[in-house]
Amino acid sequence: MITQKIKALFQFIEYLHSNIENFNHYNGLIMELETLNNKRNELEPGRNYKDKLQYDKVQAEIENKFKTLQENTANLIKAKAKELNLCNFDNAPIYNFNGIINEIHQLKNNFIDKDLSEIFKHKSQYIEYRMQTHKTFLSLQIFFNDLDVIAKNLFDYFKDTQQNEFEAFETKAIPVNSIAETIQGFKKGQTKFTLPGSVLFNTSTNERLQNEALPPQQTETKTPTAPAIALLCNLINDAGIIKRKTMKYLRNIVNVFVKNTV
Template identity: 40%
Template sequence: MISEKINALLQFVKFLHSNINNFKRFDDIINDYNLLCTESSKLSPSKNHNDKLRSDVLQLDIDAKFNVIDVNIIQPIKLKARELNISIQTFNDVWSENIAEICAFKRSSSDDDALEILPYKSMYIELKKEVNWLGFLGTFSSDLDKILKELFDYFSEKTENKIDKIEMVEVDSLPLLQFQAGKPDELEKVLHPKHDPNLWNNDCFELFKYLFDEYYKGTIRQITNIWFYLKEYNSKRYKLYATKDSYKFFIKDNYKIEIKNFDKALLKWEEKEYEKIDEHRQNYEDGLK
C-alpha cells in the first residue's frame, strides 16, 4: 500500500508534469538568462572598470529575468512542495525523510502498487526530457531526483529506461539565493540579492559581495569572519549596520546557509584570517582604480 509520504512525492511529480507546457512559456526567458549569466561570468568587475560597468548593466537584466522565473516557476513549485509537506530547505531533507519509508514500501509492494507507480515514473522521465528549469531548484532538484530514482527504478523492467539514463537538463548558472545550501567549489559566481540599506551602505555591500565570492570557500566560519571584518575595519567608506542577528537572517534568507555559532577563533583571526581578508579588500580596491 502506498503511504502518505510516498503519495506526496507522486502528487508532486504529477504537479510538475501537468505544468510542463505552462512553465515552457518561459523557455526564452530562461535561455536569455543563461546567456546573460554566461557573459557576466566572463567579466572581472573587481579588476576592470569597463567590466564593472558592463557587469552592472547585465546584473539589472539578470535580476529582471530571474524575477520572472522566480515568480512563475520557482515560487509555485515551492508552494506546492510546502502544501504536500515536502522539505525544500536543506540538502538531503527529501532523501533522509523518505528513504526508510521507500525501502519498507519496496519490501511489501504488490503488483497493484507497481501498476499505480509506473504512470508517475513515465511522467517523471518525460518531465526530465522536456524542461530546462530543473537547475533553478538547486540541490533540492538533485535530492528529489535521487529519491525518485530509488523508488522508480525498483519498478523497472530490464528493457525499460531507468531514471539514471535520462540526463537532467540544468541551467548554465544557478542562483544560490533560492535553494542552495552552500557554495559548491565549481561555482565561481554567485548571484547576490539587491542592496538593503538597512544592513550596510552600498560600498560595504559591494565589498561583502567581493569577499563572499573571493574569500568564502564553503565554511560557516568564513561567513562570520566577513561580518567581523566589516565590523572592525576602521573606514568611513564601509558602513555596516547589520547586527549579528540581522546578518544571520540575511545569510539564511538569501543563501540558505544557517549560522548557529557566531564567534571567532581569536588566535587564528588575529594571526591569519583578518590579514587574509584585508588583502582581499586591498585587491578589491585596487580593481576599482
C-alpha cells in the first residue's frame, strides 16, 4: 500500500518531471557560470593588483548570475520539497527525509497489484528527469545524491532486469588513497569516495596477517581510532573548515565506502 510519505515522494517526482523544460532554460547560464569559475581560478588576486581588480569583477558577475540560477531552479526545488514535507533542510547539507526509508520498506512488504502502475510511472518520470536535466544546478549535489539513494532503494526492487537503471546519473565513488585527497576532491565538488580501510583504521601488520588467514565471515569489523579521527579533523581544519562544524562536514567530506583491506 502506498503511504502518505511515498505519495509525497511521487508528487515531488511529478513536480520535477513537469519542470524539465523550465529548468533546462538555465543550462546556458550554468555554462556561463562554469566558464567564469574557470576564469576566476586562473587569477591570483593576492599577487597583483590587476588580478585583484579582474577577480572582483568576475566574482561580482558570478554572484549575480548564481543568484538568478538559484532563484529559478534550486530554490524552487527545495521549496517544493518543504511544501510536501518530503525533506527537512534545517541542518543542510545534512538532509532529513523524514523517515521515508522505513515506509519504502513497508511498501516492499505490503504492496498490492494496483500500486504497481503508480510505482512504474514515477520510476520512469524520475529517471527521465535525472537523465534530461542538470545534475545539481551548482548547489544541490548532496541533496540529489541522497534522493537518488532513496529512489533507487524503492525503484530497484520493482524492476524486471538486472540492469542498473540509475547508472547514467548516479554519483560514482572516486578512489582516493588519503584523507587529504578526499578533501581536495570535496573542494572540486565531488561528494563520494572510496578509501582504503588502512587510512581510517589502525590495523597493525600482525593483525592484517592474522586476519588474512581467517575465513571472510570471521573477519572483525574495526572502528576508527582516536588518532585517525584527530588526523581527519586536523586536515578538515587545514582546509578552512571551522572545527565546531567538523561533524556537519564529515557527512560531506567522508561519504566513504571503506574498502576492507584485511
